[in-house]
Amino acid sequence: MNQDQPGGERQNNKPPELKPGTVKKLVIGVAAVILLFYIGTSSxxxxQEQERAAILTFGKYTQETSAGLHFKWPYPIQDVRIVPAELTQKITIGYRQxxxxxxPVEDEAMMITGDENIVSADAVVTWKIENIRNYLHNIHNPEQFLRNSASASIRSVIGxxxxxxxxTDGKTAIQDEVRNRLIELQKKYETGIQIIDLKFQDIEPPSGEVEEAFRAVTNAREEKNTKVNNAKKYENDRxxxxxxxxxxxxEQAEAEKKSRILNAEGDVAKFNAIYTEYAKNPGVTQDRLILETLEKIMPNAQIFITNSGSDTVNYLPLNELLNKRSGGDTAIAPTPAPTPPPQQTAEGDAQQGKQGDDAR
Known part of the structure; x- marks a missing residue:
């Protein structure tokens, strides 16, 4: 009896035997659960809002999806690549933030100019993904490719x-040309990258004595521009x-010209009138002109008329006769009698002298 108990205990401790069909069903069930879990997690x-997804079916690009929850066939049938296509990104050239x-990153910033000088250029490139298919398949490392192409564009232009x-003055023009070359590179290699903008932070000589020398040159150029602007301002004012x-x-000269022309025309008209009278009676006109000229030259001169044709000196004291006549007419305050107009007196005297000569 005691010998049977140990043997009986050994028989009761054996695990129950499973049928072959039960084991098979259990394995299939576990595999099905694992498969369903995998499908649920991978399908x-x-x-997100700033992202877009590219669906690859057996490694080939087939479609794109936008923001939201989506279904796909599990890997390896379909695979999904999510990229920030709606996000504007930036990379820096010549430094890191x-x-x-x-x-600073000296290897990127330092470059040689066309006149064999060294310059340090820092820039910021703003970009975004334009074509997901090209972005995923045509370039291996998009950011590094963009950095290299931007650095090459900067060096080619500044060089x-x-x-x-x-x-100094060429920073804006160089910036525009670099941006255009960078855009051409993206189109040439079909990277799917859209260049939004490129801006230089600094374009300057290396630090040290060279920088100080060029700063002095820049200050001198600014001073020159200031003086040029002041000169232009003075020019525009003067x-x-x-x-x-x-x-x-x-206008004053024109007025003087017209005045002289009119005076000359008046003198011509006057001369023509005198000449007409002179042509009628040259002797009288000649005497009158002589007397008028004498009156202008000697306005206060006393005129005596004599006959120089005889041997004796004829003297006619006109002044005494005039003074006596004026004294007899004025009783209270004798004053010198006014001299008659020179022209009339001269003409009358000339006529009297002429008549006396005729009588002789």
Whole structure:
């Protein structure tokens, strides 16, 4: 009996035997649960607002999906690649941004200009994904490709310009040309990247004595521009005034010209009138002109008329006769009698002298 108990205990401790069909069903059930879990976790995916998803069927691009919850066939039938296609991104050339700290990258920033000088150029490139298919299949590392292509564009443009132009007036023109070349590179290699903008932060000589020298050059150029602007301002102020003064002188000269022409025409008319009278009676007119001229030359002269044709000196005291006549007429306050008009007296005297000569 005691010998049977140990044997009986050994028989009761054996695990129950499962039928072959039961084991098979159990394995299939576990596999089905695992498969359903895998399908459930790999067939549904979510796309955020700033993202877009590319669906690859057996590794081939088939479609795109936008924001929301979507279904796909499980891998390896279909695979999904989610990219921030609606997000505007930035990369820096020549430095890296670490919070508020800027870490320079000399290998990217330093480059040679067309006149064999060294310049440091820092830039920021703003971009976004334009074509997901090209972005995923045509370039392996999009960000690195964009950085290399931006650096190559900057070097090619600055390498053809002089340092003086690059650090002063040519910054905007160089910036536009670099942006255009970078856009051409993206189109040429079909990267699917859209270049929104490229802006230089700094284009300057290396730090040290070279920087100080070029800063002095820049200050001198700014001072030159200031003086040029002041000179242009003075020019713009003086030229209108000078033109006004010139116009006033021209108008004054025109007025003087017209005045002299009119005076000359009046003198001609007067001369023509005198000449007409002179032609009628040359002797009288000649005497009158002589007397008028003498009156103008000697307005206070006393005129005596004599006959120089005889041997004796004839003297006619006109002044005494005039003074006596004026004294006899004036009783209270004798005053010298006014001299008659020179023209009439002279003409009368001339006629009397002429008549006396005729009588002789």
């Amino acid at each position: 549904f995916y979510t796309v 670490n919070g508020n700290q800027m870490i 053809s310009q002089k340092l003086d132009y690059a650090i 030229i209108p005034k000078a033109r006004g003064e010139a116009q006033a002188l021209i």
